[in-house]
């Protein structure tokens with residue numbers, strides 16, 4: 393349920409309505425917007441006495457939202473959510489934000505070498521996993537806290553923002569301490585205790601689509617985070633499992649315009665995991681920007697043949713430079729900038 397307030401409703405009026413909602417045993421989420429203040433109501437709203445709410449001063453109308461996702465829906469918040477990531481970088485607005493770096497933090501030298509290259513080419517965010525969710529327990533699992541400290545050095549040295557994955561509730565606080573954006577990976581998209589915990593902390597969350605998740609399931613996962621109070625969520629299309637075996641996953645670019653209609657949250661594309669193939673990253677990056685993605689998550693490695701994870705889908709810094717030039721031109725056509 394969504395309560396739309398009059399444009400001239402005061403803060404006190406909004407607070408009073410929130411109090412009434414809480415008294416009914418429901419949760420109130422005031423959402424001030426540029427054109428109106430709305431109050432999202434979650435919980436079991438079926439028994440709510442609407443008259444008790446419309447009787448409050450400042451209330452314009454009540455909208456019943458039938459979708460299972462509420463706080464992430466366009467109905468609840470018609471404007472695009474624009475998140476300030478820090479360092480004057482915003483996502484969800486005009487900017488197309490490029491996040492690039494290796495799959496894993498392998499060493500200090502490796503991260504500094506790649507960070508220098510991607511930063512020179514114009515990336516704003518450095519990606520690399522310190523905790524890696526690997527299919528095989530015998531594969532490289534990441535450097536853990538040592539890796540997080542290397543990422544901290546990258547931030548300081550190159551003024552890059554950092555995105556890195558949290559794989560469990562035990563290490564979430566530690567990851568949050570070191571990073572600017574917390575990545576929740578495809579394998580954890582429906583790890584509800586992890587989602588709830590990321591919702592109770594203030595850092596921005598990058599939520600990747602599960603390998604077999606529908607768009608509604610992706611939005612419901614984001615709803616868990618917003619419902620705990622954190623509205624800074626970026627969604628990420630990274631390919632889903634299909635019968636097609638010419639790529640590692642099938643990158644579902646139709647998800648972008650669909651999600652844009654369903655939700656106000658920013659959405660980016662990861663063409664690296666989406667294809668699993670280095671030579672397909674550039675064409676699908678072009679297409680992602682053309683279809684309206686708010687950013688890209690790209691795996692870049694200076695020595696892909698010897699990468700400890702995902703070398704086959706990692707592009708070289710030279711290709712990345714080319715990619716930046718091309719998507720800059722496409723972004724311009726779309727009235728956006730990189």
Ligand code: PEP
Nearest residue numbers: 495577578579600630665
């Ligand atoms: C990654 O970004 O390196 C990763 C493990 O991604 P995903 O969760 O999409 O597989």
Ligand code: MN
Nearest residue numbers: 495691701702
């Ligand atoms: Mn990877």
